[in-house]
Amino acid sequence: MDVPLVHKLEGSLLKAYKQDDYPNKMFLAYKVCMTNEGHPWVSLVVQKVRLQISQDPSLNYEYLPTMGMKSFIQASLELLFGKHSQAIVENRVGGVHTVGDSGAFQLGVQFLRAWHKVAHIVYIISSQKELHGPIFQDTGFTVYEYSIWDPKKLCMDPDIFLNVVEQIPHGCVLVIGNIIDCKLTPSEWAKLMSVIKSKHIFPFFDIPCQGLHTSDLEEDTRILQYFVSQGIEFFCNQSLSKNFGIYDEGVGILVVGAVNNQQLLCVLSQLMRLAQALWLNPPNTGARIITSILCNPALLGEWKQSLKAVVEKAMLTKEKVKEKLRLLGTPGSWGHITEQSGTHGYLGLNFQQVEYLVRKKHIYIPRNSQINFSCVNANNIDYITESINEAVLFTEGSEKCLPKETNP
Amino acid sequence: MDVPLVHKLEGSLLKAYKQDDYPNKMFLAYKVCMTNEGHPWVSLVVQKVRLQISQDPSLNYEYLPTMGMKSFIQASLELLFGKHSQAIVENRVGGVHTVGDSGAFQLGVQFLRAWHKVAHIVYIISSQKELHGPIFQDTGFTVYEYSIWDPKKLCMDPDIFLNVVEQIPHGCVLVIGNIIDCKLTPSEWAKLMSVIKSKHIFPFFDIPCQGLHTSDLEEDTRILQYFVSQGIEFFCNQSLSKNFGIYDEGVGILVVGAVNNQQLLCVLSQLMRLAQALWLNPPNTGARIITSILCNPALLGEWKQSLKAVVEKAMLTKEKVKEKLRLLGTPGSWGHITEQSGTHGYLGLNFQQVEYLVRKKHIYIPRNSQINFSCVNANNIDYITESINEAVLFTEGSEKCLPKETNP
Numbered sequence: 002m003d004v005p006l007v008h009k010l011e012g013s014l015l016k017a018y019k020q021d022d023y024p025n026k027m028f029l030a031y032k033v034c035m036t037n038e039g040h041p042w043v044s045l046v047v048q049k050v051r052l053q054i055s056q057d058p059s060l061n062y063e064y065l066p067t068m069g070m071k072s073f074i075q076a077s078l079e080l081l082f083g084k085h086s087q088a089i090v091e092n093r094v095g096g097v098h099t100v101g102d103s104g105a106f107q108l109g110v111q112f113l114r115a116w117h118k119v120a121h122i123v124y125i126i127s128s129q130k131e132l133h134g135p136i137f138q139d140t141g142f143t144v145y146e147y148s149i150w151d152p153k154k155l156c157m158d159p160d161i162f163l164n165v166v167e168q169i170p171h172g173c174v175l176v177i178g179n180i181i182d183c184k185l186t187p188s189e190w191a192k193l194m195s196v197i198k199s200k201h202i203f204p205f206f207d208i209p210c211q212g213l214h215t216s217d218l219e220e221d222t223r224i225l226q227y228f229v230s231q232g233i234e235f236f237c238n239q240s241l242s243k244n245f246g247i248y249d250e251g252v253g254i255l256v257v258g259a260v261n262n263q264q265l266l267c268v269l270s271q272l273m274r275l276a277q278a279l280w281l282n283p284p285n286t287g288a289r290i291i292t293s294i295l296c297n298p299a300l301l302g303e304w305k306q307s308l309k310a311v312v313e314k315a316m317l318t319k320e321k322v323k324e325k326l327r328l329l330g331t332p333g334s335w336g337h338i339t340e341q342s343g344t345h346g347y348l349g350l351n352f353q354q355v356e357y358l359v360r361k362k363h364i365y366i367p368r369n370s371q372i373n374f375s376c377v378n379a380n381n382i383d384y385i386t387e388s389i390n391e392a393v394l395f396t397e398g399s400e401k402c403l404p405k406e407t408n409p
Numbered sequence: 410m411d412v413p414l415v416h417k418l419e420g421s422l423l424k425a426y427k428q429d430d431y432p433n434k435m436f437l438a439y440k441v442c443m444t445n446e447g448h449p450w451v452s453l454v455v456q457k458v459r460l461q462i463s464q465d466p467s468l469n470y471e472y473l474p475t476m477g478m479k480s481f482i483q484a485s486l487e488l489l490f491g492k493h494s495q496a497i498v499e500n501r502v503g504g505v506h507t508v509g510d511s512g513a514f515q516l517g518v519q520f521l522r523a524w525h526k527v528a529h530i531v532y533i534i535s536s537q538k539e540l541h542g543p544i545f546q547d548t549g550f551t552v553y554e555y556s557i558w559d560p561k562k563l564c565m566d567p568d569i570f571l572n573v574v575e576q577i578p579h580g581c582v583l584v585i586g587n588i589i590d591c592k593l594t595p596s597e598w599a600k601l602m603s604v605i606k607s608k609h610i611f612p613f614f615d616i617p618c619q620g621l622h623t624s625d626l627e628e629d630t631r632i633l634q635y636f637v638s639q640g641i642e643f644f645c646n647q648s649l650s651k652n653f654g655i656y657d658e659g660v661g662i663l664v665v666g667a668v669n670n671q672q673l674l675c676v677l678s679q680l681m682r683l684a685q686a687l688w689l690n691p692p693n694t695g696a697r698i699i700t701s702i703l704c705n706p707a708l709l710g711e712w713k714q715s716l717k718a719v720v721e722k723a724m725l726t727k728e729k730v731k732e733k734l735r736l737l738g739t740p741g742s743w744g745h746i747t748e749q750s751g752t753h754g755y756l757g758l759n760f761q762q763v764e765y766l767v768r769k770k771h772i773y774i775p776r777n778s779q780i781n782f783s784c785v786n787a788n789n790i791d792y793i794t795e796s797i798n799e800a801v802l803f804t805e806g807s808e809k810c811l812p813k814e815t816n817p
Contacts (some may be wrong), residue, residue: 004679005679008678033472057464064657079591101688102688103689271413280508281512284694
């Protein structure tokens, strides 16, 4: 067979970082939360449960059914929708235990290709660059991607979201990524829903790290709650790797919202048929750890506390970065840094400034300047803020991208 | 969406077994080895390593790369091909860490659809019913399946294998399942290879439980060794769940045999692109346990001993079943039971006899009468053999399927 080599499998930024010989280089674009010591964060309660599980002689290690671990799915749905969710009571939401970080999307997209026959077009909207596009593309969908971050106004703009929904053709799929910072008014919500209903748009939500945005588990799924209350059909990728710190097990669920229980069972049966061919049985370890935590009130409390600590630390770091830039007299307003919730956020730098940081200062950040604030710590914050200051001064006047001080 | 329900997701035999209210019902068709107590077998050394791992504070739980755990792939390839394999030295075999029991086939089939453009036709040959057909079918392949078990002659017939290869059209894919009991002479091997080469047939091997056939790890991959020594391109599904007893982690590798290192790197890069969309990161736990065992000579020795014990017990059970049938005076010759290696084997019953066992005796065995001999133990062997005797007597004369005593 004559098979060509695929280049650029790893993100090119990470590749460039790894190839850099500079001793004090730093990478601020990790997807997972980092500890002060620069290791991926793991909730302490996970370590405890992992040990308990390995010492439990009563556990069996049989194949899980294709659908996955039932108690894990149940506990995760309750986490997502709330214990007393009407949709759970009415048996019109369910899920299939999925594999890795893209398994839920792969499974959902395969289903949509087969059964969502109106239009094989998908619109992806999020506050960040998403990885789902190629999955849809490989399956024969036409993909359009939008970010709700406005780099001129330096804020998440609800109008971008509303405009995208307005222009979507009839019967398309709409992937709704992380848009928590995009505040909609009740009348905007209502308008959005009426457009989605009238155009038969199929929403596919992505909840990759519930609890790591506002540290409030319910607040982080508010948009999903609204959709489920309206009784429409949807899919949701619920990933539980990042918010527990079980990265290497890729624990997730493809959540299905249906109009009634009968439709739910039909959709789940089709998904199981697809999952049989994809992996047959999902892995157990991560699901077992998470279920043990979610089903035990004391452990659940510990986990919630650990999430809160991560988010609070990141928000404090944002405050510190803003304050240091203020003290340095860096031109521009930096309020947008603390206005964004969660561990990640846009610095609001233009392309030249980003290039300056990467090339001159060996600080690796993506082109759109969205960084992981948990990578900023007491050891590197001064170097980072001084470098940002330098980058802004260096490029000052050459491009008018930052608003003037009049915008507090 | 108007989505129909999929019926028959679970094997209908297992479903019927579960629905049976008879207290002494038994299911003899489990795929995994069972202990005397009727639980899935787990190698003791796995339990030990699992505990060690959970107590090791130095381990990190970061995402694995898409390719998977490098040391796991290396150790597994050495297990498959031998530590000093020429193909490993020449860097023309490699692998991608896969997910679940069907992940390696899914990944391989997706690759073949894209790059093996000669013919989208697959021939599956094995001693047993395989589950891979639907994966090929869903991806657009035409599937033909053959068993090398001859129910008339009551033996594995190499001629069936050779005839299938003879009739395969140019450029097809040939899945070679478990055919260890199908002994080929050196000249038959050579003939086989020349047909495969001249017709550009692409072999896709399945090694689902190395060590659980003859208890000799090398002997169980003899056919693969022969192919790799010939320097041809192939894929191999190497599953490591059953031979370690880590069923719930579905640990596997899609092994790639290439003509040289350059081609290998190209194929692996394409597979990684596909794996990114399928699951992005494979799970860690199972691979970590297996790597710890394979890379430690003492643990490796313990594991080999545990495999040997399982196979010896199954072979002893086969002897006992044969002897009990002889003592009962059951018509027919039962030598074929002990002539088959490994934990599974054909009883050599006809359809009527199987029906009798299932309906009258509540002993659930598949239509082809292939059973898992590790499900037979001191508590049920008498009931099973007496029932087989009854079934044979009941149907005697009605069908001449069993050979007469003249065939020892």
